[in-house]
Amino acid sequence: MDFxxxxxxxxxxxTTKDIEEILDVAEMMVPYAKGEMxxxxxxxxxxxxxxxxxxxxxxxxxxxxxxxxGGTVLGFxxxxxxSVQKGETLVDTIKMAEAxxxxxxxxxxxxxxxxxxxxxxxxxxxxxxxxxxxHPTQTLLDLFTIRREKKRISGLNIMLNGDLRYGRTVHSxxxxxxxxxxxxxxxxxxxxxxxxxxxxxxxxxxxxxxxxDTMEEAIGTADVLYVTRIQKERFPxxxxxxxxxxxxxxxxxxxxxxxKDMIVMHPLPxxxxxxxxxxxxxxxxxxxxxxxxxPVRMAxxxxxxxxxxxxxxxxxxxxxx
Amino acid sequence: MKELKVTPIKNGTVIDHIESGRAFxxxxxxxxxxxxxxxxxxxLMHVKSKSTGWKDIVKVEDRELLPSEVDKIAxxxxxxxxxxxxxxxxxxxYRPTVPDQVIGLMKCSNPNCISNKEREPIESRFTVISKEPxxxxxxxxxxxxxxxxxxxx
Numbered sequence: 001m002d003f004x005x006x007x008x009x010x011x012x013x014x015t016t017k018d019i020e021e022i023l024d025v026a027e028m029m030v031p032y033a034k035g036e037m038x039x040x041x042x043x044x045x046x047x048x049x050x051x052x053x054x055x056x057x058x059x060x061x062x063x064x065x066x067x068x069x070g071g072t073v074l075g076f077x078x079x080x081x082x083s084v085q086k087g088e089t090l091v092d093t094i095k096m097a098e099a100x101x102x103x104x105x106x107x108x109x110x111x112x113x114x115x116x117x118x119x120x121x122x123x124x125x126x127x128x129x130x131x132x133x134x135h136p137t138q139t140l141l142d143l144f145t146i147r148r149e150k151k152r153i154s155g156l157n158i159m160l161n162g163d164l165r166y167g168r169t170v171h172s173x174x175x176x177x178x179x180x181x182x183x184x185x186x187x188x189x190x191x192x193x194x195x196x197x198x199x200x201x202x203x204x205x206x207x208x209x210x211x212x213d214t215m216e217e218a219i220g221t222a223d224v225l226y227v228t229r230i231q232k233e234r235f236p237x238x239x240x241x242x243x244x245x246x247x248x249x250x251x252x253x254x255x256x257x258x259x260k261d262m263i264v265m266h267p268l269p270x271x272x273x274x275x276x277x278x279x280x281x282x283x284x285x286x287x288x289x290x291x292x293x294x295p296v297r298m299a300x301x302x303x304x305x306x307x308x309x310x311x312x313x314x315x316x317x318x319x320x321x
Numbered sequence: 322m323k324e325l326k327v328t329p330i331k332n333g334t335v336i337d338h339i340e341s342g343r344a345f346x347x348x349x350x351x352x353x354x355x356x357x358x359x360x361x362x363x364x365l366m367h368v369k370s371k372s373t374g375w376k377d378i379v380k381v382e383d384r385e386l387l388p389s390e391v392d393k394i395a396x397x398x399x400x401x402x403x404x405x406x407x408x409x410x411x412x413x414x415y416r417p418t419v420p421d422q423v424i425g426l427m428k429c430s431n432p433n434c435i436s437n438k439e440r441e442p443i444e445s446r447f448t449v450i451s452k453e454p455x456x457x458x459x460x461x462x463x464x465x466x467x468x469x470x471x472x473x474x
Contacts, residue, residue, distance in 0.1 A: 090438070110434065111462035116441065116461060
């Protein structure tokens with residue numbers, strides 16, 4: 001499909017074919033993302049990064065992605081000192097960014113913000129997370145990680161653990177994975193299990209779904225273990241948080257029960273849900289997963305800006321700009 | 322024997338086959354509760370119906386419904402019929418249909434949805450996922466309202 005000028009708001013708007021196409025371009029970007037090759041593909045283009053709430057990984061990887069392709073970046077990483085503090089509407093801020101840049105990346109605390117921004121901008125808008133809503137570039141980098149590490153997506157058994165109820169990365173990922181034909185295993189305390197409406201949608205898509213309370217029960221058959229943090233800020237009552245915090249922990253003894261080639265993923269930051277000893281095992285791919293944000297976001301920026309990928313020349317061996 | 326509890330109206334609108342108990346919701350939608358009403362409004366509740374068991378009926382004299390009111394009624398009930406009466410004759414009879422997009426008629430029940438943010442130039446917008454049973458989702462936050470009738474403005 002032609003991605004030029006397209007908004008990236010929700011993963012649900014992309015077919016598996018679209019996703020494969022983005023991942024193929026991301027694959028091409030890997031040596032550039034690592035700095036092993038250099039490129040001027042987006043020379044003369046400006047990215048505006050509007051972060052209405054802080055985010056380390058997403059913000060830095062978008063900035064890195066644009067710079068690796070020879071483009072420049074402007075924007076803010078929190079609203080302090082901006083017109084937003086003076087009461088400017090989101091639409092007015094977007095109009096300003098539209099005038100000053102060629103592509104807009106938006107992180108906003110309210111659901112639907114990216115959709116609204118996209119309606120008011122002639123320049124493409126990429127959603128970098130809207131409240132508890134969508135975070136499509138995270139989903140794409142997760143899919144990219146699975147495909148790179150396991151050489152395929154379809155047919156895998158993917159086990160998701162942690163906050164499955166409120167975690168937006170989990171919801172978007174489930175929808176995307178469903179179309180690739182995977183089996184899904186959900187491990188969470190009952191209060192944080194996957195919402196019913198998502199379960200219904202998955203069943204409609206004929207996904208094999210199983211639900212468990214403990215990881216031990218299901219880890220033996222998993223190809224991918226996707227762990228998420230149980231977020232304290234989601235609990236109005238601290239005693240409720242205390243009940244579920246620390247319920248799950250991925251450590252070396254647990255991994256002894258898993259397939260040798262099972263991979264452990266995490267969108268990061270982690271707190272204590274994955275023991276640091278796991279970092280040294282072959283199962284740990286979460287740091288590579290974080291790196292994958294760069295080639296995936298490079299691919300998206302190049303595609304929505306309509307860059308001619310055939311011209312992706314570049315020179316081997318560092319140096320940069 | 323046919324028993325008429327309420328006499329026919331000369332001009333106006335008869336909203337018939339309302340699900341039993343929902344007449345007051347219809348009254349709220351067409352504004353006869355809040356507005357200053359200058360003509361007669363008759364409400365029949367729990368009336369025997371040949372086809373649907375029990376039903377409610379609302380008769381509003383000297384008034385025809387606005388398209389936005391008809392759309393809202395469609396969201397409340399899929400079986401309602403609307404009769405336009407002119408000079409005691411049924412001039413037009415139709416069943417309101419749920420539009421594919423519901424714009425400006427409902428408020429998103431998610432308080433953190435951008436469509437509820439004050440001062441943004443935004444009108445609420447819902448996409449109809451299924452008409453029978455009625456399922457809609459917010460175009461912005463993609464959530465389904467827990468209670469559609471409650472969400473109607």
